[in-house]
Amino acid sequence: MAPISVHSELLSPNYKDYIEGGLLRRMSKILRMSVACAKDSLQQAKLDQPDSIVVGTGLGCLQDTEKFLNTFLTVEGLLPPTSFIQSTHNTIAGQISLSIGNHGYNMTHTQNTLSFEHALIDTELLLQESDYQVLVGAADEHIDFLDQVKTELDLVLPVALTSGASFFVATRDRGDAARGQIVGIEAFGMVENIHDRIGSFLDEHKISATSLDLVLFAGADIAVCETVLASLTQAGVREDQILDYLSYSGIYPTSSAFALHLALDQFKLNTSYRYILVCNCLNRNNLGLILVESVEA
Amino acid sequence: MSVRITGIGLVSAIGLNCQANLLSLRTGKAGIAPLRNLSDREGLLVGEVKLRNEELVSRLNVTDHISRTSLLGLMAAREAWNDMPHHSSLKAGIISSTSVGGMDRSEIFYRDYLNQGNPDYGLLLTHDSGNTTERIAAALGITGYINTLSTACSSGVNAMMLGARLLQQGKLDRVLVGGVDALTRFTINGFRSLMIYDEAWCRPFDETRTGLNLGEGAGFLLLENEKSIAISGNKTLCYVNGYANAADAYHQTASSPDGKGATLAIEQAISRSGLGKDQISYINAHGTGTKNNDLSESVALKNIFGDNVPKFSSTKPFTGHTLAAAGAIEAVFSVLSIQHNLIYPNLNFQTPIEETGLIPVTE
Numbered sequence: 302m303a304p305i306s307v308h309s310e311l312l313s314p315n316y317k318d319y320i321e322g323g324l325l326r327r328m329s330k331i332l333r334m335s336v337a338c339a340k341d342s343l344q345q346a347k348l349d350q351p352d353s354i355v356v357g358t359g360l361g362c363l364q365d366t367e368k369f370l371n372t373f374l375t376v377e378g379l380l381p382p383t384s385f386i387q388s389t390h391n392t393i394a395g396q397i398s399l400s401i402g403n404h405g406y407n408m409t410h411t412q413n414t415l416s417f418e419h420a421l422i423d424t425e426l427l428l429q430e431s432d433y434q435v436l437v438g439a440a441d442e443h444i445d446f447l448d449q450v451k452t453e454l455d456l457v458l459p460v461a462l463t464s465g466a467s468f469f470v471a472t473r474d475r476g477d478a479a480r481g482q483i484v485g486i487e488a489f490g491m492v493e494n495i496h497d498r499i500g501s502f503l504d505e506h507k508i509s510a511t512s513l514d515l516v517l518f519a520g521a522d523i524a525v526c527e528t529v530l531a532s533l534t535q536a537g538v539r540e541d542q543i544l545d546y547l548s549y550s551g552i553y554p555t556s557s558a559f560a561l562h563l564a565l566d567q568f569k570l571n572t573s574y575r576y577i578l579v580c581n582c583l584n585r586n587n588l589g590l591i592l593v594e595s596v597e598a
Numbered sequence: 599m600s601v602r603i604t605g606i607g608l609v610s611a612i613g614l615n616c617q618a619n620l621l622s623l624r625t626g627k628a629g630i631a632p633l634r635n636l637s638d639r640e641g642l643l644v645g646e647v648k649l650r651n652e653e654l655v656s657r658l659n660v661t662d663h664i665s666r667t668s669l670l671g672l673m674a675a676r677e678a679w680n681d682m683p684h685h686s687s688l689k690a691g692i693i694s695s696t697s698v699g700g701m702d703r704s705e706i707f708y709r710d711y712l713n714q715g716n717p718d719y720g721l722l723l724t725h726d727s728g729n730t731t732e733r734i735a736a737a738l739g740i741t742g743y744i745n746t747l748s749t750a751c752s753s754g755v756n757a758m759m760l761g762a763r764l765l766q767q768g769k770l771d772r773v774l775v776g777g778v779d780a781l782t783r784f785t786i787n788g789f790r791s792l793m794i795y796d797e798a799w800c801r802p803f804d805e806t807r808t809g810l811n812l813g814e815g816a817g818f819l820l821l822e823n824e825k826s827i828a829i830s831g832n833k834t835l836c837y838v839n840g841y842a843n844a845a846d847a848y849h850q851t852a853s854s855p856d857g858k859g860a861t862l863a864i865e866q867a868i869s870r871s872g873l874g875k876d877q878i879s880y881i882n883a884h885g886t887g888t889k890n891n892d893l894s895e896s897v898a899l900k901n902i903f904g905d906n907v908p909k910f911s912s913t914k915p916f917t918g919h920t921l922a923a924a925g926a927i928e929a930v931f932s933v934l935s936i937q938h939n940l941i942y943p944n945l946n947f948q949t950p951i952e953e954t955g956l957i958p959v960t961e
Contacts, residue, residue, distance in 0.1 A: 354845070360726055361748070370708045373787035385788035386850050389697060390727065390748035398845040404862055407845035408756065411699075411748045413728035419745045426763050453719040490744030491735060554726075586732075 304548040311464055314341070320400070329364040329387060331442035332396050334466035339397045339436055346470035346478055351436040353406035354394050355423050357416030359554020361390035363444045393440055406432075414584040417558040418488035418591065421471075425486060428473045438468030439555035458521055463551025467558035479596045480565040484508070484576075487590040495525065495588055496532040499580065502590050510536030514574040515567060517546045517560040520582040529582055547583075557581040557589050568595045600839075601762045604832035605820030606930045607677030607776075609670050610917045611645035611813050615677055620934050623942050628916045630799055630811050639786055643799060645813025645918025646781060660737060665700035665724040666814075668733040670923075671778035674816035675734050679774055682820070684739055685829050688771040691743030692735050693761050694818075695753030695777040697922040699727035702780045730778065743770055751884065751919070752843070753777045754817060754926030759841040761821045772826040776818030777926035785921065786812055792851065800887030800919075802912035803896065803958045805949040810886045813918020817926030819933070836933045840871030852890050857898030864902050878908045880941050882928045883958070885912020886919050896954040911944035911958045 316325055319337040328336070335356070343351065368384035386392070391409040398407050406427065410419040417439035424437040443464040451462065475482065485506040489498055503510060516538055520526035534540060550559040557579055564577040574595055581589030608615060611629025612622035622629065632641045635650060647670060654669040655662045658676075671694055684690060703721040710717035724730070731746040743764070747756050754777030761775035779785075789795045789812060796809035822832060844866065846859025853860070868875060884895055892912075899907050913931055920927055935941060944958035 359728070369788065370705060370784065371712070373783065373791075374705075374709055374712055380787060380791035382788070382791035382793075385784075385791050388788075389750055391750055392850065394749075395845070395850060398847045399850070402847050404845050404847055404859065406843045407749070408760075408843065409748050411727045411746050412731070412744065413726050415745075416728070422769075423760065426767055426769070429767060430763070450719060450722055454723075488745070489742055490732060491741040493741070 302549055305460060305463065305551050307461070327383060329362055329442065330464060331362050331364065331440050331466070332387065332393060334442070334464065335393045335438065335440045335468070336396055336400050338438060338466045338468040340400070342468040342470050343401070343436065348434055348470055350401065350403055351405065351434045351470065352432040353427050353435045354397050354403060355408045355410070355420045355435060355437045356394040357410045357420035357439040357555050357558070358390055358393060359411065359413045359416045359441050361411060362388050362392055363442055367444055367446060397436070412488070412490070413587065414554050414581060415488040415490065415587045415589050417555040418486055418581070418589040421483065421486045421591065422488060424471050428471065433473045435471045436468060437471050438466065439558035440466035441553035441555050443553065458552055460547050461551045463553055465550055465553050465556060465559050467562045469561065475596060481568055482594045482596055483591065484594050485590070485592040487588065489588040491586055492588040495529055495582065498588055499532065499590065506592055508576060508592065510538050513538055513576050513578050514542065514571070515577045516543045517564055517577065517579045518543055518582070519545065519547045519556060519560065521552065522585040525582050525585045529580060552583070556583065557591065561591055561593065564593045568597070572597055600837050601765045602822050602827060602834040603819050603836040603838060603933055604822045604827060604830070604834055605678040605680050606835065606933055607674035607818040608815070608927060608930050609647055609674045610815035610920065610927055611647060612916050614649070614673065616930065616934065620938065623913070623916065623931065624940070626943060626945070628945060629813070630915065630918055636781060636783055638783060642786065643797070643811045644781055645811060645920065647814055663720065663724070664733055665730055666702040666780035667696055667698060667700060667778055668724070668730045670780055670814065670816045671730060671776070672734045672737050674776060674778070675738060675774055675818045678776070678818035678820045679738050682830055682832070688826050688829060689742065689769070690740055691745070691764065691770045691773040692731060692738070692740045693745045693747065693757040693773060693775045694731040694734060695747040695749070695757040695922045696727050696730050696779055697748055697750055697753060698779050698782050698785055699730050700724035701782045701784045705783050740774070743773070748922065751921055751924055753922035754924055755929060756843060757926065758819060758838065758929055759843060762838045762841055765821055765823050772820065772822045774818055774820055776816060777923040778816035779814055779921040779923050781812060781814040794888045796887060799946055800915055801946040802885035802887045802914050802944060803892050803951060803956060804947050805951050807887045807889060807892060809888050810914065811918045813920040815917060815920045815923050815927055817923055817930045819926070819929060836936055839873070840867040840869070842866030842870065853894035855894060855897065857894045857901055860895055860898035861901040864898060875903055876906065880935055881908055881910035882932050882935070883910050883912045884924070885914055885944070887914055893951060893953060896951055896956045899956065900954055907956060909941050909959045911942050913942050915945035
């Protein structure tokens with residue numbers, strides 16, 4: 302896998318393998334990505350119907366939101382409703398449930414950079430309650446307008462703004478197909494002391510920083526990056542064990558879902574790995590932590 | 599372990615706090631009136647909160663770089679939280695919900711942007727739905743679990759359900775839950791494009807109904823566990839005993855003719871509560887006034903209750919359809935209903951829906 306560059310393009314599957322042609326034509330990028338990922342992960346888990354569908358999205362269906370803004374601000378008279386219908390955040394989880402005919406719990410979390418972590422916390426609750434299998438994922442889409450906003454607001458970002466969708470099947474019992482186990486999730490809004498928060502999270506799960514094999518880190522604010530990197534290295538994590546996942550995913554609010562996928566792939570590549578921490582500081586006021594354990598261990 | 603409701607807060611077209619809302623409900627004073635705060639579509643019937651943004655900003659004593667959605671939400675959230683001090687041994691959180699987020703400011707930006715003027719990009723900083731909740735959390739001093747749900751018209755009750763589940767599993771000790779949406783050109787034009795916006799006053803559950811009137815507002819409820827009330831000393835107003843969420847999986851915007859999703863959710867919620875169906879004394883229905891919703895919902899009620907449908911009514915003719923806030927506002931109405939032993943009239947009802955024949959409470 303190569304880091305993204307200015308020449309990078311969004312990797313897309315052959316959507317027709319997952320979505321019927323007529324439906325596909327009406328779907329925006331975020332809906333295509335999400336429905337295809339959701340179906341692919343269900344196929345991998347050999348599951349027809351999950352008990353629940355839980356989605357996180359930071360900015361939702363931007364393409365259709367922009368389209369409907371354009372429509373009602375410029376068109377007189379009767380307006381076509383499709384872009385309005387598809388502009389709401391819950392369209393993603395809704396389209397997944399429609400595409401597989403699922404009548405279970407259906408939820409959409411939208412807490413900017415912590416949207417995916419909140420979806421995972423909900424999933425954890427569901428599996429503690431009565432669910433056995435939950436489809437959980439996250440998606441955000443890039444529109445060109447975002448680059449203009451970035452320039453106008455003088456936002457300095459380390460890598461490009463991009464799109465992404467990642468879906469997972471989370472189960473109560475560890476099946477043969479299990480790729481990893483989530484040990485702990487934290488979504489902390491308005492965080493004041495990131496160093497202490499990471500420390501207490503690891504303590505709570507009885508893991509020392511030295512037993513982390515890899516830390517997948519994201520940060521856009523230089524001061525925050527320095528704080529976190531200093532606190533991790535002081536706690537015994539080697540610098541070469543810290544990987545900036547944004548250089549592979551690009552920036553979008555739910556890129557920590559990409560990092561979870563990357564963590565699961567790392568377990569496959571490095572069978573000696575036991576613990577990977579996803580440390581999401583993309584927004585300096587929000588701290589997201591996902592601790593994943595290898596199923597081989 | 600029980601989940602207690604210990605605080606409630608409301609802002610709607612019929613009042614700026616719970617007491618004012620209750621008075622309007624008791625006296626049959628509806629809030630649907632011609633649109634004033636948004637320049638275009640003047641005269642359209644809406645359930646508008648009768649305060650301009652400047653008035654909200656000064657009443658709430660906040661900066662003005664904030665969306666109307668956050669302002670309305672903060673007003674109701676403050677009433678429900680009621681100056682409760684924070685306590686280091688208690689885990690507190692907030693779950694709000696919204697469908698428009700900061701669209702009230704984004705659409706002003708976008709109009710100027712299209713007009714090639716000099717648009718204020720700063721207006722976009724409040725666009726994301728999560729921001730609307732962060733602003734409320736910051737004003738109340740809540741850190742940690744800060745979350746926003748967005749599931750259209752079911753958002754407010756979903757926030758309540760998630761809050762109850764977090765308390766049940768000991769993840770939190772106290773959580774403010776609710777929903778908020780401001781009126782926007784985006785949603786007004788959206789519902790008009792769907793051809794379900796009634797130019798006249800909405801008539802839920804009536805055979806002649808032709809659509810909804812949009813409204814705006816917020817509802818918040820404070821949920822606490824035993825540990826939390828031991829410290830807060832708050833009085834328990836009600837308990838949350840049952841809840842459920844199910845997908846209809848029928849159509850993106852339309853409800854199924856057999857009411858499948860609603861039937862599943864109602865059935866599971868009652869079953870979880872351990873109550874008998876005959877113990878339900880009142881249903882505050884969704885009853886938007888659209889042909890499709892009211893029929894599907896009526897079918898669901900008949901699926902569950904057969905010929906013994908409890909007393910029910912829709913309060914939408916009072917407030918308008920407040921989208922993500924609707925479930926939260928109506929949950930607070932339901933708490934007030936239990937507290938004051940009141941059932942609210944379904945205004946504008948005359949003729950039952952032919953297919954189902956259900957008659958809501960009208961007085």
